[in-house]
Amino acid sequence: MTAAHRGLSVLPAAGWADGIADALAARIGSHPDFVVCLPTGSTPRPVYERLPSALSRAGAAMGRATVVLLDEYLGLPAGHPVRCDDQLRRQVIEPLPEPPATFLAFDVDGPDPVAACAAYDAAIERAGGLDLVVLGLGTNGHVGMNEPGTAPDAPTRVIELAPSTMAAARTYGADPPPERGVTLGLAGILAAREIWLLVSGDRKAPILREVLEGPVTTDVPASLLRGHPGLRIIADDAALPG
Ligand code: GLP
Numbered sequence: 001m002t003a004a005h006r007g008l009s010v011l012p013a014a015g016w017a018d019g020i021a022d023a024l025a026a027r028i029g030s031h032p033d034f035v036v037c038l039p040t041g042s043t044p045r046p047v048y049e050r051l052p053s054a055l056s057r058a059g060a061a062m063g064r065a066t067v068v069l070l071d072e073y074l075g076l077p078a079g080h081p082v083r084c085d086d087q088l089r090r091q092v093i094e095p096l097p098e099p100p101a102t103f104l105a106f107d108v109d110g111p112d113p114v115a116a117c118a119a120y121d122a123a124i125e126r127a128g129g130l131d132l133v134v135l136g137l138g139t140n141g142h143v144g145m146n147e148p149g150t151a152p153d154a155p156t157r158v159i160e161l162a163p164s165t166m167a168a169a170r171t172y173g174a175d176p177p178p179e180r181g182v183t184l185g186l187a188g189i190l191a192a193r194e195i196w197l198l199v200s201g202d203r204k205a206p207i208l209r210e211v212l213e214g215p216v217t218t219d220v221p222a223s224l225l226r227g228h229p230g231l232r233i234i235a236d237d238a239a240l241p242g
Helices: 013-030 045-058 084-093 113-126 163-172 186-190 202-213 221-227
Strands: 008-011 035-038 066-069 071-074 102-104 132-135 157-160 180-183 194-199 231-236
Touching (some): 008 013, 013 035, 013 045, 013 194, 113 157, 113 180, 132 186, 194 202
Parallel strands (some): 008 231, 035 066, 194 231
16 A cells, blocks of 8 residues: 555654644644544544644644534443543543633433434534544444444434444443444534544554555445545554555
């Protein structure tokens, strides 16, 4: 594979997280009202660790920005350390010297998660739409919790988690793992002005190859991003063998 794939940037693993944190800080610096949707998981964590210093180097702050959570588990109590809202609060929001103006998370503690999904899309629209969606890549090709079989026009919704996603949740510390979740739909992701798909580590090499070189198919939801004009796939060299 080569960086000749459209939208693909390859960074050395040692500087990968720094490069992404700097790019994010630059976006926020030039657009203080930035609306950015962020994922959880192990991939973005080193980026988040570097964000406060990257913002400071760029002379940027998030006090006017909106942070939107990408997805959430259903069935974990508020404050559970594996809850995505809790992870983003601890890893992104709390370390910032100035918190974002708005942190938008799913209301999964209320009685009606379906209504919470509709309310979520409306809240994103009221915020002005997403300038950027940052995504991790599931080993089965999922983005957010849009599992294999997801159509490109899939709305924000309640979903049944794939076995590999449940297994990942167990490794994060949810045992038994949740069986359902809510996620920004592929339609919402594709409506963003920019999409950054973050990929690191050799464990993601096989699925990254499929995303870049395989067919565009609902079997590999991340492949459906390939037609988006604002797509950047930012991989480290470990995820791109050969
Ligand atoms: C999880 C999340 C995704 C995440 C992906 C990759 O199940 N729902 O939002 O990006 O899987 O996780 P990781 O970065 O830990 O490999």
